[in-house]
Amino acid sequence: MSLLPVVIIGAGPQGLAAAAHLTERGRDVIVLERGRAAGAAVSEWGHVRLFSAWPELIDAAARRLLTPTGWTAPTAGYPTGAEWVDRYLLPLAAALGERVRTGIEVTGVSRVGRDRVVDAGRDEQAFTVHTRDADGREARILAGSVIDASGTWSHPNPAGADGLPAIGExxxxxxxxxxxxxxxxxxxxxxxxxxxxxxxxxxxxxxxxxxxxxxxxxxxxxxxxxxxxxxxxxxxxxxxxxxxxxxxxxxxxxxxxxxxxxxxxxxxxxxxxxxxxxxxxxxxxxxxxxxxxxxxGFRPDTSLLSGLRVALDPTLEAVAGIASEIDPNIHSCGTVAATGARELVQPERGLFIVGAKSYGRAPTFLALTGYEQVRSVAAHLAGDHEAAARNELALPETGVCGGxxxxxxxxxxxxxxxxxxxxxxxxxxx
The missing domain is CATH 3.50.50.60 (FAD/NAD(P)-binding domain)
Incomplete structure (x- = not known):
């Protein structure tokens, strides 16, 4: 299993950062992005200016990967989504090279020869990642681990107040x-x-x-x-x-x-x-x-992982291990604690959900939170459990407010x- 690549779903900020951390640790990675280019989802809201300043939008491992290429990190100001893509995400994808594959949609993830009901030998089987390209050709990729960083952008909530489209919507x-x-x-x-x-x-x-x-x-x-x-x-x-x-x-x-x-x-x-x-x-x-x-707001697409055993909170559809820290029904304000591999672990060994998708329907996800998540997960997958358990992030106050x-x-x-x-x-x- 350790000889197989780590497959990362989504070439957004967290997916690319995860690839940078794993590459730095000598692991083979494949990043699958259904858009035409890295940062495709961010590009769709490229006209919106971010709350976070440039230093908070650049992952540490990504910076280390980019610096030898002659890339210069922006140091001040609040970029738009388009500027984030052009000045950081696209250069990062280029530095990762052939590890990033665009125009590839992940249609499902499972275990080789095991549906979600079968216990026997489950953890010893590789993941099978089913894909479809822009021409409709289907394929599958074997993976030792899977990181789902596909986000929630493609699944906005409806106007209907009960969580379903209003009548006539x-x-x-x-x-x-x-x-x-x-x-x-x-x-x-x-x-x-x-x-x-x-x-x-x-x-x-x-x-x-x-x-x-x-x-x-x-x-x-x-x-x-x-x-x-x-x-x-x-x-x-x-x-x-x-x-x-x-x-x-x-x-x-x-x-x-x-x-x-x-x-x-x-x-x-x-x-x-x-x-x-x-x-x-x-x-x-x-x-x-x-x-x-x-x-x-937005909600996650859980259908990609329907072939796997996944622990999600029944209210937020967030990763179960972090739900109590981000639930707006519980927290009115204050710092949302940083989360890492220990909190993100799933019943399916080797599977991690990170980034905005890990928050499910909860609001106020920050790029810094995702970068700390993938740093910890990459360390865990590389066997560096001390680094995985370490918290290297202090979040701004009032991460969740008013809920x-x-x-x-x-x-x-x-x-x-x-x-x-x-x-x-x-x-x-x-």
Whole structure:
């Protein structure tokens, strides 16, 4: 088994960092990326600026691999996703060379000759990674270990408040987007709604608020499921750009550029000649919307690992060993502890889920967290258990903020100045 390569699913920040650490330790690796190039998912939100500064976005082993190539590490500033790809991820993939294979989709992982029911000799069998290329050709790769760093980007949550698409949501696909918009000029003079309360929603609200400032007649409505807008923890936040985002959103609301509707849980989407209407569970309605941005988070694709024995938390679909540390129902604020191989271990020996996918549906994953994960996992797979057990990361404060408040209340967070209370607008059903 140790003679077989470690197969890494996903050539994003954590997948490439894992490859760098394993290469440094002399292990053979194969990185499989379904996109046309490394960092394909990041490229899709390339217009968005990150909260983390450059030093927090570069993995240590990746830096050591890149430096001999003449690459110069950016030292200051907050890059956009596109800049992160161009100045770091693509050079890293190039340094890894033929280890990175693009245009290859992983369709499933199992054990050779063993489905998930069979116990006998299971741990002695290699992993079999089934793939499909852009031309539809299928193949399989044998692996001694598998690291799933495929992320959650391809599986956004729906607008529906119960976790399923609202009634009518799938039939109006052209009127609902699930990504932060780049160019919003097409919505000038129209009424637009943003559904969601996280950082992605705040990004979208700010872009649309600027459009409303420039173009009279543009109406921006921010629909929140809870009773208040969680707009960051101010000076208590260890990531100043994240704190600044909340401050800018608060000012846009106070200036009247954005109308906030609270306690609005989408139950139905109705399409008509003038646009779409959102209907909440309590019967209120946002009518005549030209477009809806549903930015309600992401969830992992667990189907890739359906042939394996995987321990996931039943609530978050996160790796079971870290769920209690990241559950927003438990943590209102503070530092989320760094996690490594010991917490990420699976019933299937040699399998690890890392990066955003390890967090499942939990919010606020940081690149630094993923880099520490893959450093520890690589050390474990190389047999360096002392290094695997060591924690080399101190995370910024307020890694998770605001989640422990009662569902319909604005209070309950221990962060500084996190909420802006705004009353609900009682719009009747027409």
């Amino acid at each position: 799938t039939s109006v696909a052209g009127a609902i987007s699930y990504r932060i918009p780049d160019d919003v000029s097409a919505f000038a003079g129209r009424q637009v709604a943003v559904v969601g309360a996280g950082h992605s929603a705040a990004h979208a609200v700010l872009r649309l608020a600027e459009l409303a400032r420039k173009t009279p007649g543009t109406v921006v409505t921010w629909a929140l499921r809870r009773g208040a807008a969680l707009l960051g923890s101010g000076d208590a936040d260890g990531l100043p750009e994240r704190a600044a985002l909340g401050g800018r959103a608060r000012r846009a609301i106070e200036e009247g550029l954005v109308e906030v509707v609270t306690g609005f849980r989408v139950a139905e989407v109705r399409a008509h000649a003038d646009g779409v209407d959102l209907v909440s569970e309590d019967g209120r309605q946002l009518a005549g919307l030209g477009h809806v941005f549903a930015l309600t 422990a408040a009662a569902f319909d209340e604005g209070g309950g967070s221990c962060c500084a100045a996190p909420v802006l209370q705004i009353g609900s607008r009682p719009t009747p059903v027409e």
